[in-house]
Amino acid sequence: MTGPERRRRRIGRRRALAGLLAMASIQLVAVVLVAPDPAKAVTCAAEQWTGDYFANTTLAGPAADSRCDDDIRFDWGETGPGIGGIGGSGYSVRWSRSVRLESGEYSFSATADDGVRIYLDDALVIDEWRDQGPTTFTATRTVVAATHKVTVEYYQGGGGGLVRAGYTGGGDPGEIPPPPPGGCTGDCQGSWEVLPYQSPVRSVHATVLRTGNVLLVAGSGNNGNAAANNEFVSKVWNPSTGEFADVPTQEDLFCAGHTQLPDGRILLAGGTLEYPTPTSNYKGLAISYVFDPMTNTYTKTNDTPGGGHWYPSLVNLGNGSVFATGGLNENGSGNVAVEMFDAKKNQWKPFNEVPQTYFYWGLYPNMVLMADGRLFYAGTHTFGNALPNTSGSEIYDIATGTITDVPGLRDIDFRDQGATVLLPPAQAQKVADFGGGNTYSDLDPTNHTDIIDLRKEDPQWTAGPDLPAAKMYVSAVILPDGKVFETGGAKHNYAEYAVHEASMYDPVANTFTPMPADPLARMYHSESFLLPDGRVASIGNNPATGEFDLGISVYSPWYMSRQRPTITAAADQFDLGSTQNLTVSGNIGRVTLIRPASVTHQSDPNQRSVDLPITGTGTNISVAVPSNPNIIPAGYYMMFVQDMNGVPSVAKWVHVG
C-alpha cells in the first residue's frame, strides 16, 4: 500500500467515522428533540379530567405531558393528540377524576381505536386493551353515593386514533315523596279572567323569568311581511303591573327553542331563516342568543354548529349543559345534529365534540331529562308524525349515543301537538302524554292519555284516563298543589274547531276533573304557564286564517281564594344535597320547587316540580334538597310551601345548584 493510498484510506476511514458520528449526532439530537418534557403538574376543575399523555402504548414511565380535558371525546386520526413528543401513533393516555356520584346504576361506555380500559375506583369496569378498529363497549355498575375516582386508559398503536369515554347515571331519583296533603273540598272550580289589556306582541314564545316577569318573543310572529321588513319583536311582560318593556331584537327568533340557563339567563337557539314558498319549506336559522332578565337584553352567542334549527327542543342536563336537537335546517330539511351548549363557556360546543347519532327527532320533540341523565322522548312533537319503524317513544343515552325504543304508546301517529309533562313530583319519574292529533290527516285528534313509569327497569307506557275532550295543541301546567292543569286546544286549526275545555289531572288519583274553560280560543301558537303567585296565564292563538289573538286570560285555581301560607325567611341559594331552614306560616305539609316555564307550541320539555322532604313542624322547618342534578337541574326555581289543607303559598325564588 503506497503512502498516498494509506493516506486516502485513512482519510476515507476518518470520513466514514465522521459520517457515522454525524448520523449518530443527528439521531441523538432527534432523540433529544422529541424526548418528552417531564409532565407538568396540572390542577383541573372538578368536572374536568386530568389527562396524562405518554409517548408509549403502555402508560410506562413519566408522562410526556399532562393537561385538563373537559370531555374524553377525541378523534385524533393520524395526527395524534397534539402533545409535544407524541406523534400520530404509539402513545397512551390516562385520564382520571374524582367526582361525587349518587347512588344508583351507572352506565359506562367507551369507544376506542385501539385499546381502552375504564376503572371505577380501582375496579376494572371495561377492559378492552387490544388493537382494534373503533368499537364501542358499555357496562353497568351499581354505585353507592360517595366520591369516586373514575379512570380511563387508552392507547393508540397504529392507524387512526379515536377515543370516547364517559358514563351516565347519578341515577337514583330518591324516595318517592308522600302525596300532597289535604286538597280542595267544595268550590274547587276556580275561575278565568280575561285581562283588560292585550299583549303588544304575538307571543309565540313565553318564558317566566326569575324576576317574576315573562319574556314574550314573537320574532316575526308568523308574519312573512314582518320578516321581510326585518321587524322582530320581543317584550317583557310584568303580570303584576300589566306593563310591557321592549327588548331590541336583531334577528328572527320566531320558532326558536329556549330554556333557562343555570345562572337564570335564557338561552335561545334557532329561528326562521325563510318562510315557505310554493316550492320550499320553512328554513331554520343557526343563530343563538342569551337573554339577561336583569337588563332585558339579548347577547349573541356562537351559531349552533350543526346548522339551522326551525323548531328545536332545548333540554337542561344535570351537568349544566343544554342539549338541543330537531327542527328544520337552513335548507328546509330535517336537522339530525345534536347540539350541546356549554353554560360555563357560554358557547355551543364544536360539532365533533358532541355525540352524534344522526337520528332525526322531528320538530319540537318533547324530551325529558331522566334521573339517570338519559333523555326520554315521549313521542309528542309539533308537526310531523311518528318516525318509521319506531314505537313513537325512545330513550336516548347521550353518553353512548344510543337509542332504545320504549313500547306501549298508543296512537303514535296522533300525538302531534299532544302535551307531555313530567308529573309531579319529579322523583316519581312518571311522564304523561295528553291527547294529540295528526296535522296531515282529516281525522279528529285523540282523547287518549298514556303514562309511563321511568323508575322501572324496562319502562312501558300504560293507558291513562281519557281526557274529557279529544284535542291537540294541549297545554299542561304543573300547579303548586301537586295537580296538573290541562287547558286549551283544538280539533283542527280553524276557529270553529277550538276546544273550550279544561280539566285538572290528579297524579295520585289518576283522574281528570273538569274545570272551567278558557273563554278565549287557544289553538296553534298558544301557551299556558304558571305565574309565581299560583295563577295560570294563557296567551296566543293563531288559527289557519293567519289572525293572531292578542288576548291574555288568567286562570285562578281554587287555592287563590283561600288563606295562603307564607314563606317569611329562606336562603336565596340552595346547594344540591343541602338542608335548608325555612321560616313559614301555616301548618306546612309539603314544599316544592317548580322550574319556571319556558314554553312554545305547547312544549316545555324542562317543566318539573321537585318535592323537598320536610323535617320539623311549626314555623321553623327544614327541607332536604335532592343531591341528584338530574332530578333538579341548576337554575332558578319557584319555591312553594303547601299547608295541610293543600293550599300553596306564593312562590319565593331560590337558586339551585
Place this chain on the structure above:
Amino acid sequence: MTRRRILLSAATAVCVTVGLLVGLRVAGVFGPPAGDSGDVRPVAVEHALGPGNQDLSGRIQPHGNGRPSPATLWVDGCDHNYADAGGNTNVCVPKVAPGGRPVDCDFLRKAGFGPLKVTGTDSKHLAGAGGSAPRGATVCAD
C-alpha cells in the same frame, strides 16, 4: 485512536439502541395485553362517517342516515300556494280539510278565510269548476 474508538462505540450503541427500539415496536413486543371485559358487550363498530343506521345488538337501535332527513314539503300541513289578499303568506290553506271535506272556497269561507291570492299554482282549483287560476290571481273573493 482510542478517542476514535470511543466515538465509534458510542455512535454504534446509539444506532443499535434506536434500531432495537424500532424493531421491537414493529414486532409488537411492547404491544398491550388482551383484556377480558366480563359483562361488557360490544355495541357497535363506528365508521369514519355517520354512526347511524348500524345493525346493533339487542334493543338498541339508532336511526338516521348521517344526512339531513328529508322533510315533508310544508311540514305545517298548509298548502303554501296561496297568500292572503295582501300577499302575506301567513295563511294556512290546509292540505286536507277535516272529515274528508274538499278544500274549496265554501269550506275556506266558513273557516274564516277571506280572498286568497295564488302565489304558486292553484293546486286546490279554487278558481272553481275544476279550473285553475293563474299565479297572481285572486280566488275565493265572493
